[in-house]
Amino acid sequence: MEYRHTPVLLAEVTQHLSPHPGSIVVDCTLGGAGHAKRLQDLVAPTGTLVGIDQDDAALIAAADTLRLGQQTILLKGNFGDLDRLLSEAGIPYVDGFLFDLGVSSPQLDVPGRGFSYREDAPLDMRMDPERQALTAADVVATYSAADLTRIIREYGEERWAPRIAARIVAARARRPLETTTELVQVIKEAIPAAARRTGPHPARRTFQALRIEVNRELEVLEQGLRAAIRWLTSGGRIAVISYHSLEDRIVKNVFAELSEGCTCPPDLPVCTCEHEPVIRVLTRKPVTPSAEEIADNPRARSAKLRVAEKR
Numbered sequence: 001m002e003y004r005h006t007p008v009l010l011a012e013v014t015q016h017l018s019p020h021p022g023s024i025v026v027d028c029t030l031g032g033a034g035h036a037k038r039l040q041d042l043v044a045p046t047g048t049l050v051g052i053d054q055d056d057a058a059l060i061a062a063a064d065t066l067r068l069g070q071q072t073i074l075l076k077g078n079f080g081d082l083d084r085l086l087s088e089a090g091i092p093y094v095d096g097f098l099f100d101l102g103v104s105s106p107q108l109d110v111p112g113r114g115f116s117y118r119e120d121a122p123l124d125m126r127m128d129p130e131r132q133a134l135t136a137a138d139v140v141a142t143y144s145a146a147d148l149t150r151i152i153r154e155y156g157e158e159r160w161a162p163r164i165a166a167r168i169v170a171a172r173a174r175r176p177l178e179t180t181t182e183l184v185q186v187i188k189e190a191i192p193a194a195a196r197r198t199g200p201h202p203a204r205r206t207f208q209a210l211r212i213e214v215n216r217e218l219e220v221l222e223q224g225l226r227a228a229i230r231w232l233t234s235g236g237r238i239a240v241i242s243y244h245s246l247e248d249r250i251v252k253n254v255f256a257e258l259s260e261g262c263t264c265p266p267d268l269p270v271c272t273c274e275h276e277p278v279i280r281v282l283t284r285k286p287v288t289p290s291a292e293e294i295a296d297n298p299r300a301r302s303a304k305l306r307v308a309e310k311r
């Protein structure tokens, strides 16, 4: 299948990362290499582009788009394992990191993967089926009503979480919920008709919650950001595009914590915390796409870009 994904905030990312010939840049979410292609051009001919993705389909598409050679290193893996991936590839330090979070358009569009509530497919949602065991069907089949409520509320920010969880538990007692269509039906029945008529698709929040749980997305994001900042050389930059408030909050909090200096109480005569700022945040407010970009690419609508520089 053709891999089509329009890169989001491309001009803003390249402007903020400002890679130059000779830079070592790591794209931790390579996808179809929409951003990586531009970054590769900017670091050429002597710089290095490292592209990481946990999804084979993305790596195959990226290999088609990028110029391959010694200056291009494509790595299959999870950015939660960034230290291991970069050490094993012999990368000495990094000048620029990009994280363009979430799923790519093809992942959403390929019915067999179960990410989309619009297609009938097995409830899978694993980004790396080879290495991950837990599927969305397992979560729906085995989690208690309390745990389902917690993840649907926290990761989906869904106000009807207790009702949806209760319906799932009741439905699975009759027969296992194995497909996206079966789950969508249960979610629709759980949400009052008046609430179903407004806002996004009724299953959107629950599907987001299951995807985050299956792929441990928030935990892995925090690990990846902290590791990336350790690898940055002084003056190097990290750019992160997030697509929902849970991700954005993690980026904002990690950046805030690592840009903070002394945290001792003001009445303490000398500093005892020895807290040194590690980064400088370059985007006090997140950068968001223009109205034109959103009109051209509706998937950009919730994007927020934050950038920081290593001190």
Ligand SMILES: C[S@@+](CC[C@H](N)C(=O)[O-])C[C@H]1O[C@@H](n2cnc3c(N)ncnc32)[C@H](O)[C@@H]1O
Pocket (backbone or CB within 6 Å): 005, 006, 007, 008, 028, 029, 030, 031, 032, 033, 034, 035, 036, 052, 053, 054, 055, 058, 077, 078, 079, 080, 100, 101, 102, 103, 104, 105, 127, 220
């Ligand atoms: C939004 S897409 C990136 C699109 C890319 N910037 C482009 O322009 O083509 C996100 C990609 O990150 C990958 N991804 C998400 N979480 C990941 C993780 N924890 N480790 C590695 N790859 C991840 C997904 O497989 C997907 O291909």
